Amino acid sequence: MTLLQNTDKSSAIICVAVPVPLRQTFDFLAPQTGIQPQRGARIKVPFGSRTLIGIIVAVKQDSEYPIARLKTALEVLDTEAVFDEPLWSTLEWLARYYLAPIGEVLALAQPVLLRQGEALSPTSIKTWSLTDHGRSSAIEELNRAPLQLAIVKRFMRHTSLSPSDFKDESASWRQAISALVSKGWVEEYAAQPRLVVSRVEPAAELQLNPEQAAAAKSFVTAVAAREFACHLLHGVTGSGKTEVYFAAIQAALDQQQQTLLMVPEIGLTPQLIERVERRFQVPVVTMHSNLNDRERHLAWWHARTGEAKIIIGTRSAMFSPFANLGLIVVDEEHDNSFKQQDGVRYHARDMAIYRAKTHGIPIVLGSATPSLESYANALSGRYQLHTLGHRATSAELPKIQLVDLAHQPSNDGLSPAMLEAIKITLAAKKQVMLFLNRRGYAPVLFCSSCKQACKCHRCDSYLTLHRRAYKMRCHHCGYEGRIPELCGHCGAKELVDVGDGTQRVEDALALRFPEARLLRIDRDSTRRKGELAEMLELARAGEVDIIVGTQLITKGHDFPDIALVGVLEVDQSLYSTDFRATENLFQQLLQVAGRAGRREQVGQVLIQTRFTEHPIFETIRQHDFSAFAGQLLAEREAAGFPPFGYFALLRAESPHQAQALQFLRKAKQDLQPCAGVMVFDAIPAPMERRAGRYRAQLLITAEQRSGLNATLATWLDFLAHDTEAKKRANAVRWSLDIDPQDFF
Ligand SMILES: Nc1ncnc2c1ncn2[C@@H]1O[C@H](COP(=O)(O)OP(=O)(O)OP(=O)(O)O)[C@@H](O)[C@H]1O
Ligand SMILES: [Zn+2]
Incomplete structure (x- = not known):
């Protein structure tokens, strides 16, 4: 043109x-x-x-x-x-x-x-701080106004407070503040929000052990050199990776540079923030999905002006601008929450690597169970590998044993061996953590007369029985309904709940161990904002004896008193068709096992299974990540799967059964594969119907990333310009996922 x-x-x-x-x-x-x-x-x-x-x-x-x-x-x-x-x-x-x-x-x-068009710099907001009068008054004067007292106590940690600091409080805090203002204890003004250093007791630096020190030394040198390089810190659970990150962060601070510390969705705990604030007396901001719009803008601004020296955030923190970034750390780099699953489906870790390259700074990826992608890059020498093979404390890695469910069946999810181990652990005044990746009471409500189960009318899935809420719920589309008294198929009154969810296990434990303090941590028990953090804190502080939870409890947490970890159910994941299932299961098991025995005495891990012969368990028992990864990588290489090949998944969904498939079949015809690119047949998704829509997918694989990208770009251009193709595309909901994490 x-x-x-x-x-x-x-x-x-x-x-x-x-x-x-x-x-x-x-x-x-x-x-x-x-x-x-x-x-x-x-x-x-x-x-x-x-x-x-x-x-x-x-x-x-x-x-x-x-x-x-x-x-x-x-x-x-x-x-x-x-x-x-x-x-x-x-x-x-x-x-x-x-x-x-x-x-x-x-x-x-x-x-x-x-x-929405607001100015780049956040506008001034209402702010309160203590007056001299407030500071010099005796706090006991407020003994009869507990809310006012609590607010004044907060000013001991924060020089100023704004409405957002009270967002989790009951509405009466406004009155309390007003009362303090009229008493002359507190003054109100409009301020350009500034970042203040939290007033926490500084923590002493720990003496690094030789493995930690060696890794720290490389990172410090890399930060000082200001050169791009990707480092993989592979350290077994509890090996003290955080201390090594801290050494690198200190090096960045020494150079007046900022650090971005990325953590998975549930890794951003008050414990971590406090650890960072204690160690570095510098302004820290956090960025995560729980911030409101104004808080997010503010955090963004503080990162951009350089006022924030350490930015701790989940996936979306990757989009912050920085005044002078010197280091990126991605903790638990294997975690799937770094992958955005809708809209622009990016992987925050991969984006972080690119970003570090454009800034010309080092990036550290850390994990006890690295992703196969990162591990392969470390083996090939593209990333520098640093290994921490031992726990940082005197503790050994926990002893992992199997409980053969074929020989001792479980009752309410708990086998006799598991119950015995729990009993012994509680008697020794230690904590127990039980992992079951299934929330609700029972995953299936089944009619013993007609042998049919209660299904979601919008999805290809069963409804989960939730006893507490007295509801049947679909975990896929959010549908909620009454618990039926009669079978919807045959009208018989013979409905039985089958299988175990976290609620049933909780109930069973309450019966068997009435003295024990129980805490269930899953999506249902942590709906309120901040609730998950509070619960994790209870667990860490030793204020509960048994923690039952879903994958929310498995990763990264440093609970000092856990002596026994029980894995109640893994069998469903052992024989999944998803090519990443084994990798994910291995990571999950090693991570959850790693919560046991993190201080002095050796922890114990019991895994209940009907398939004790499955090869995954031998490597788990040995804590042998390298052997396992080596074996999986060999399989992936032979099959041309990632990281040795490249995948893209074209998904489509429609209320009409045939339409999604038809769109993908036509897409297959229109795609013009470059050399080395293969387009598979369009197939229904493993869960074909979800929320009333029929879903289908088309897998495209390639030997070279460039070929994959070129093939898809050409097709997208065609789709944008061809009238017929455009019409077909508009008739369905479709999306393109590069490097897909799952196939559901
Ligand atoms: N050099 C050290 N000396 C003594 N204690 C240490 C040392 N380094 C770390 N620790 C302690 O060891 C514990 C585990 O450390 P950390 O939480 O950093 O482990 P991690 O490698 O991140 O483990 P995971 O992958 O399981 O999350 C922490 O309580 C930490 O304070
Ligand atoms: Zn549903």
């Missing part, structure tokens, strides 16, 4: 990425007045009948489109770019790699308030 020159030099042409699901940018004429447009700034543009806020990708003098048909943009919002340069390149890479619309990627990278 020939380029049309814009003859009117006064109005530049601006190329804008708008938040729409189209893999293209749009040209506009610059507004005649207002802020000078520049790359990276936000701009308001007319888009169809709407006004959208996009990001300026380029300012130029010509367009591929006839100038006369270009619309004029409405208003430039920023006098500077929203993102720093390395972040900008990372976002461009993200759009290319995941074949995602650039406008959506750039929108994803902004806090919601910025997407």
Whole structure:
């Protein structure tokens, strides 16, 4: 296409990425007045009948489109770019790699308030602090106003407080604050929110053991050198990886540089934040999905201005700008929560690696059970491997034994051997942790007359019985209904609950160990914001004796008193069809086992199974990650599976059974595979119907990443321009997942 020159030099042409699901940018004429447009700034543009806020990708003098048909943009919002340069390149890479619309990627990278057009710097907010009078008054004066007393006590940790600090409180805190203001104890003002260092007792540095010291030394050197390199810290559970990260963080602080510490969704515990704050007396911000819009904007701003020296966050923290980033650490790098499962389906760890490269800084990936991708890269020498083979404390790795359910059946999920071990552990005043990845009371309600089970009418799945809530619930679509008295199929009154969920186990334990303090941790028991953190804290503080939980309890937690870990059910995962199932199971078992015996005496792990001969157990018993990974990698290599081959999954769903499959079949015809690319047949998803929609998928594999990317990019262009194809695509809901984590 020939380029049309814009003859009117006064109005530049601006190329804008708008938040729409189209893999293209749009040209506009610059507004005649207002802020000078520049790359990276936000701009308001007319888009169809709407006004959208996009990001300026380029300012130029010509367009591929006839100038006369270009619309004029409405208003430039920023006098500077929203993102720093390395972040900008990372976002461009993200759009290319995941074949995602650039406008959506750039929108994803902004806090919601910025997407809505608020100023880059957060506006002033209502703030309170103690007056001199308040500081010098005797706190006992407030003994009869407990809420006021609690608020004043908070000021001992925080110099200033804002409404968001009280978001978890009952509404009466407002009255309490007002009362304090009228008494002259507290003053109110509007402030540009500043970051303050938490006033916690500093913690002494631990003396690193030789393995820790060796790894720390490499990281410190790498941070000082300011060179990109990817380090894999493979340290067995409880080997003290956090202390090694701390050494690297200290090195970054010494250079006046920021650190981004990424943790999985549930790894961001008050315990970790406190550990960081005690160790480094510097401003720390956290970024996670529980922040409200204003808090997120603020955290983003503090990262961007460099005021925050350490940024601890989950997946989305990867989108922060930084004033001077010196180090990225990804803890529990194998964790699946780093993969975003809808919208732009990016992997935050992979993005972090790219980002470190663009900043020219080192990145440390840490895990007791690295992902096979990272481990393969370490074996091949692309990443530097550092190993911590021993626990940091005097403790040994726990002893892992199997309980053969074929010989001693379990009752309510608990075998006689498990019960005996629990009894002994409780008698020794130690904690027990029981892992069962199934919430609810019973996974199936079954009619013993007609042999049918109670199913979700919108999904291909059974409804789970929830005794506490007195409901039947679908864990896939969220459907909730009454517990039926009669079978919905034959009308018989012979419904029996089959199988064990965490609630049933909890009930059984309460009967058998009436003295023990029980705590159940699963999605049902932790619905309220902050509840999970509180429960984990109870467990850590030794205020419970038995913890029963789902995968929420397995990872990363450092509970000092757990002597026994019981794994109640693994058999379903042993023979799954998903190619990652074995890897995930191994990681999960080794992680949960790693919670046992983290201090002095050796911990004990019991795994209940009907398949004691399964080869996975021998490597688990030996804690032999390398042997296991080596074997799996050999299998993957032979099959051409990741990390030796590359996968993409095209998913489609529709309320009509045939439509999703038809769309994918046609897609298969339209795809023009580059050399080394294979397109499989479209098939129904393992769970074909979910929330009333029929789901299907098409697997595309490749020997080379570039071939995969090119094949899909060509197809997406075709889809965007071919009228018939566009129509077909609009008739279904479809998505493209590069490097998919699961096939459900
Ligand atoms: N050099 C050391 N000397 C004494 N104690 C240490 C040392 N390093 C770490 N520890 C302690 O060992 C415990 C485990 O450390 P940490 O939580 O960092 O382990 P981890 O490697 O992250 O384990 P996991 O992978 O299981 O989460 C912590 O309580 C920590 O304080
Ligand atoms: Zn359902």
